[in-house]
Amino acid sequence: MNSRKVTRGRAFGASALALAAMAATVAGASPAAAAAGTLPYDEVETVARGVLLGQFTLTASHGTVTGYVLTADLADPRVRVGLLTPGSVAAREEVSGLADAAGAVGAVNGDFFNISEEHAGVTPTGSSDGPEIAAGRALKAAVPDSQRFGPAMAPGDTTKDVIGVGADRRARLDSLTLEGSLRTRDGSLPLTGYNQYALPEGGIGAYTSDWGAVSRQRAVCGSDTSRAAACSTDTYEVAVRRGRVVSVADAPGAGAIARGTTVLVGRDAGADSLSALHVGDRAAVSEHLAASGTRVPFAFAVGGFPVLRGGAPLAGLDTKTAATRTAAGFGDHGRTLYLLALDGNAESDAGLTVAEVADVMRRAGADDAVNLDGGGSTTLVTRSPGQPASQVRNHPSGVAERPVANAVGVFSTGR
Structure with a gap:
């Protein structure tokens, strides 16, 4: 990460405390001082107004893990979040390409998708498991639970579950x-x-x-x-x-x-x-x-299975299988969004279990969170002022970015 670190006193709008807490951890404050959570950031930088990127290293059940959290202040009117797509439901594109085409300052890959086929002669569609809403418009619905791609969900989770941001600019979990x-x-x-x-x-x-x-x-x-x-x-x-x-x-x-x-x-x-x-x-x-929840329409929504609700991990999450993971969550009554991506390179590839992802999101400051597509799909990109194109900030587990079905993009007009 570059050296543009955040100072503890900087304000970012209504969710300033949550964002400033990231800086507090890297500035040497005790974990208790981080009001948004206790994740031990090694470094934090400003990507754009109301958007921060933190890097952390911790020891998990399978070894050392390095990860990145992109935090967006949704209470700042200059910050918004949207669904990034390749232009068709049945298509794939790299996260950096999706972000650059839309002008996003940051993004992570989204939902699991039809990446391979068990049926001879049938073409993989590249389409995602769950629902998609972009710019307030529904693009697709969820496939049956039995036909999904991805790790086992917690009891009660379905492919209809989504994380998104409503017309009220607040993030929430729901089902569509x-x-x-x-x-x-x-x-x-x-x-x-x-x-x-x-x-x-x-x-x-x-x-x-x-x-x-x-x-x-x-x-x-x-x-x-x-x-x-x-x-x-x-x-x-x-x-x-x-x-x-x-x-x-x-x-x-x-x-x-x-x-x-x-x-x-x-x-x-x-x-x-x-x-x-x-x-x-x-x-x-x-x-x-x-x-199924509030009547406030979604401005954007993407599929993902819940792992954290009301600050508590869901019962029945996998505690054994570690992998490179991506997740999204929110805190501060939906005013602060957290996007997580882990490193997947050989030097730091221990990974997290799904249960550990829930704990890391809680420590980052989220009260509610979903697990997104992981493994070779896990990608986090940012584009700072003066950069002509997005940079991949984590180390994907493949030799290059994997084209994905969709991504969660963060936008800021206050660079």
Whole structure:
């Protein structure tokens, strides 16, 4: 890290105490002096107004771990957080590229995604497990729990769980459930998927131009109990535009979907229902993501499984398997966001268990947190004043950045 360290007296708005605590730990204060937590930072630097980056080293159950925490003051009106995507749900890009394209001053990789395939001849989509909301607009819903990628979740966690920031500029944990329907002259059929790489058995999924050009074949593979289960052979696809069916097919297709067109993919019983439709029939599709908590709409949300709630680690978290991890959390009633990424290089690759991630996020100052994609995906980047492009600040476990499905970006207009 560079030498631009933070002094203890600097103010950053309503969450100044939480951010100044990072500086207090590196300035030699006792852990108790760090009101935002007790994580022992070796160094802290200012990335931009209201955005700090801290580096820490600690000894965990499997050895020495080096990590980085990007902290954003959401109470500062010049600071905001958003979802970074490659432009399509079924696509991947490096975190540095996502950050630079959006003008973010910092970012970490986001949700787990369809990175590989157990099904011969089926292309991995690169699409994430959980819901996505960007700039207040829903991009996708969650895949069935049985079809997710990632380590075991705590009891009660689901792929619908998200962390995000609402229109009130406060971060929160929530779950987002798809509510949608296909209405025809014969009645209404429920939607069980929206721009997602896997559908439940018997389901119908809607795909829009946000999906991208990747084949929709993966949607009919796997089952309600196994991600690796065979692909269904009972399938049907219907394209709807301006309230009318414009095409039908016996199998999921590929290629870009035109704006204003919705492609419906059915499997098993869902395929049987769709097969009753013919070109020219009336059909209307509607969908939205319903939050289980507050009515405040999300400005951004990304999938991740909760590990910390109300300052306490969740019961049932893995305490044995250590790995390079990424996490996101918040404190100060949602006014301060914490983004964590670990080193994954050979010199410091002990990693943390999921339970240890919860503890580290608590020590950083978070009251609530989620685990994000880790391993070779773990990447944290920043772009300081005068830099033409983002720099990778941690040491990814691969030889280069891994392209990922999405990222959490931090923005500041007060450099």
